[in-house]
């Protein structure tokens with residue numbers, strides 16, 4: 001990120017000779033010259049302020065004897081021992097210098113929406129292959145003008161070797177078209193003004209950005225937002241928003257100091273923030289939740305649009321329902337023509353589609369919920385270099401995959417749900433592209449143990465020296481260990497939707513004694529019957545009936561609960577069919593899924609009956625939970641001599657149903673459910689600790705995206721003197737499964753097994 005040129009400038013200014021180069025360990029600098037000037041160099045270097053975008057993790061120096069004396073300072077070609085790992089960096093939000101230039105009348109790049117420098121601009125999204133040079137990016141079609149070329153070649157310029165450098169004369173241009181692709185305006189600046197005017201009138205515009213298209217609409221105009229929802233076939237999921245300053249965000253949401261810092265980072269993610277009660281944001285933007293997702297402008301184009309008088313925009317991914325993000329102009333016209341009124345497009349191709357990343361706060365610290373733009377492909381450093389390249393296939397939901405080369409673990413951007421044919425196709429293409437980009441030739445393949453996962457089936461079909469299958473929840477826990485570089489055994493608590501268990505059942509709430517080397521199942525949510533396999537994760541009536549049966553026994557007459565079941569599934573015949581399924585155990589699995597328990601509770605409270613998107617019902621249940629309530633329903637721990645330990649929720653379900661019958665407010669029932677669960681989990685952890693003497697707890701799994709539960713659980717565990725490790729750099733949902741898989745495989749390789 002412009003680090004070597006910055007080092008070069010620093011050395012030249014002090015009259016030092018030597019060299020700087022990148023290698024697999026980071027950056028190596030050799031300095032020759034008077035002691036005090038070298039000391040001064042090191043001071044400035046370690047102040048961490050030599051480039052805005054680069055962060056120095058650690059810096060060590062030593063005296064070197066017997067080297068040849070050199071007369072000048074040079075930037076040496078990178079030495080990667082035959083690989084090119086750290087060449088490609090993540091996309092960066094526009095820097096302050098470029099932003100000032102683009103808004104300053106008379107500047108060479110005044111109002112040019114593709115301004116960038118070594119400290120900012122697109123990287124990962126435009127790179128086709130390595131080395132990372134302009135001809136290998138989608139900027140290759142633009143011939144630099146003299147001014148741009150001079151800056152590109154001048155080591156003392158901020159644009160020295162900035163591969164995407166461009167200006168209005170030589171670089172990409174904007175076009176505004178109607179929804180059929182007919183040009184409305186081809187002058188870049190006029191196109192921006194016209195787009196802003198359309199947005200202010202409530203029109204929907206597809207805007208091409210860094211990693212793909214956004215669908216933009218005025219976030220204060222409810223009618224316009226509803227129209228977008230209808231056309232996009234996205235009825236429920238909250239939309240993300242964008243504005244151009246933190247002060248504006250503060251009008252709509254509560255922004256802590258930490259959140260403000262995060263909004264302003266070069267990664268520029270969507271940050272989930274508590275709504276202000278008096279917020280004028282259109283209700284249709286985020287119904288059924290208590291948070292807004294906000295990001296600040298990050299492309300110069302965004303700032304120029306807002307400069308034309310915009311206040312706040314919905315900026316949601318340019319796709320239809322759950323399909324992959326669209327980044328290609330023709331495809332956008334083809335797929336989004338019926339969704340939008342106009343397209344604001346440019347002719348700089350996006351090679352890798354990267355969604356906006358999403359971050360929220362757990363225990364007052366940031367935690368990634370979706371890792372993509374800005375964070376990918378920044379690698380996670382492994383404790384040791386791996387002697388074999390590894391490919392980790394990930395999970396089928398919220399898929400990411402990983403590549404391991406040397407001591408670097410590279411996790412792909414969020415790919416999506418592989419059940420979607422387009423997403424699966426994108427998955428296969430991305431694997432090939434990233435393997436080629438990072439010159440990885442996997443000898444070891446690692447995947448989930450679920451035989452029906454597409455990712456597993458694909459992985460098993462790959463020719464390799466060796467294939468490893470990893471249990472889903474062990475991979476969850478291993479992802480936490482990997483990011484904290486923790487090598488000792490822990491008590492792992494995986495609270496999740498579903499994952500394939502070693503006994504062939506569907507696991508979901510698991511307490512395990514785990515390390516990178518293996519795991520032992522210590523306890524879990526007592527199994528209950530879940531009818532209807534694939535439909536069970538969508539239709540809440542299924543887990544409701546399974547749990548009713550678990551709580552009241554097989555002889556129960558479900559008609560006695562018509563008052564509770566009618567609103568969830570009015571079709572009595574359908575209920576009877578499902579009940580018979582349970583009787584005869586047809587298409588019915590035993591499960592310890594916690595996610596489905598959340599679905600059931602939400603449905604019983606009348607918060608919905610169907611998950612239109614993953615975790616819709618659990619999110620609704622979390623959103624209504626009353627913060628001030630401390631009591632909880634009692635969960636029993638079943639300590640029969642036969643391990644594992646069981647969390648028994650039967651009485652809890654009964655208490656809850658009694659409360660609902662007695663019209664206890666839903667907000668109270670939800671809180672008591674969360675608190676009871678929290679208490680049960682702490683007790684299970686305590687038992688595990690008594691048995692093993694371990695006091696470090698690793699938490700992972702999709703249920704921990706729930707802030708109400710997770711914040712309380714972490715606090716409780718800490719109050720009981722446990723040390724808690726949690727996913728921060730990678731999502732606690734299935735987005736981190738590939739990370740856990742890769743780390744486990746790297747450990748296998750390191751141990752020479």
Ligand code: ZN
Nearest residue numbers: 095098117120
């Ligand atoms: Zn810049």
Ligand code: ZN
Nearest residue numbers: 145148167170
């Ligand atoms: Zn130029």
Ligand code: FE
Nearest residue numbers: 496499702734
């Ligand atoms: Fe999972």
